[in-house]
Amino acid sequence: MEPNNAPATLGYVSNDGHFFSCRNPVVMQQAFHVIFVADRSSSMSLTDRQPLRNTPASDRIIQRSNNRFGAVLSSLYGFWSARAAAVAGRQSARRDSYSIILFDRSVVDAVVNDFSSSPDQLLDVVLRHNTSVGTNFTAAIQRAQLVMEQHWSTERTPVVIFLSDGECPIENQTVQDLCRAAVHLGKALSFHSVSFGQNLYSATLRTMFQIALEIQNNAPRDALAPAAVPSSYTTALDTVQLAETFLGIAESLTKPRGALIH
Template sequence: MCSGREHAGDAGTLPQPSYCTLAMFHQPSDARGAAPAIGYISKDGHHFTCQNPVVTQHAYHVIFVADRSSSMSSKDKKPLPNTPASGRISAYSDNRFGAVLSSLYGFWSARAAAVGSGASAARRDAYSVILFNSRVVPVIENDFTSDPDQLLDAILPYEAVGGTDFTAAITSAASVMKRNWSTERSPVIIFLSDGECQIADQTMQDLCRTSVRLGKAVSFHAVSFGRDSQNALNYLFLDRLNVSWSSLRRMVEVAREAQSNAPGDPLTPAAVIINSSYSNAEDTVQLAETFLGIAESLRKPRGSLMQLDNRRT
């Protein structure tokens, strides 16, 4: 059966499933071939006469902004093992930065699996990747065609070195978002760092206002990676005193406020809006789960992205 949600029933209607039209036990059709005159070929080789559910999914411009400062060269966290890309990543960055590359690869692979392959299931999301330390390097910009391995290959040569500048990173993300704006895609920024850096509210407000002015509020996700337990206790103490200790948290607060105050966009149904979030990933597994959670929230926008904050565990 076709997996499209439009075939599922609800409280007022009965399910209307769409079945494969080919003979039972047929050989898989080639999803990479020409699209059929009616319907589509699924990634596992079935023919359905309904519309490909991938075409009806909302599209996003996902901008990854990843810290590659010297602290990311720490070997206390390493790439996720036993994945198709583990060996390649470890050969270049067997450290925290490599763990981030593992999570990026997992995100892209999850999105690719959701879309499938072939002309009838072309990726509609655009990907950009910005790496930062004390300087900013836009490695990938508005990419529609590269597969997960090609995206990873573009980032592998970079290493973790230097200082940290959140302001330059956010300013660059705003420029990439504005330069590649499309009314067909909602902007999503995933910002990752293993540290803290002062950044003025004005910088985040400028990003959010630019996005709203162009037509859609940006969905901003800050991910804090690899804090040790002692730092976590210090941050927890300050948090209980209602001190705004985390610049990452404050960046999310600004984005959430902008989202809540943004006027409605007739091209973006409320059901596909992904609320901004803060997540704390203390190890490689939690980081991978965080990125997969964000990927899943884009695939199933009717649900909301949960705040994955593990500081109190």
């Protein structure tokens, strides 16, 4: 059967031409706009933590950023690869979109609302960027809100993964504005703050998570995506823990009901 000749009722036509009266399981799979917000301040140039070794991307990352920032890029690559493998297992096209915001005292949009780039292509883009001076959480969160709003889709749940190795003052209102904007547009934000370093310097990141989780828990349920991905806070002391954190978030998007709050 040709897809255009399918009966006018609930159902779908498979790749081999069979009509099924149930909803397409690929369409039912929850999709996300994942906005990565990563610190690239001068402390990220320290070499006490380095990229993962023995991965397909290790050599490229080590050549450009053999430091904390490179460790972050390793974890991003692992996240993208895990999501790509999940899509390949369903034999479907990627429905997630990715945005990557890098910040120091200012912000740069490395990738915005990308649907098609492979993990290697995404890595090539972020490898063009180096560490710089300063840290501005406020500018980073405000840019994340702008990107989320400008590229809003009712088909995709917004997810922000915010990573830093330090602290920076930010008003609670700034984080509240981001989270409430998502609720106003129709879907609660899933916010994941990741502290890459000692827990001593992560009070701000923990507060950001607590604000986001409270707003998420009090938001109306999304009928199109009833399986929520709870916001989370995680401390990663080294490169391996950081990679595990990102893989855990990727897994929580694949199986939303199994998400954990740290």
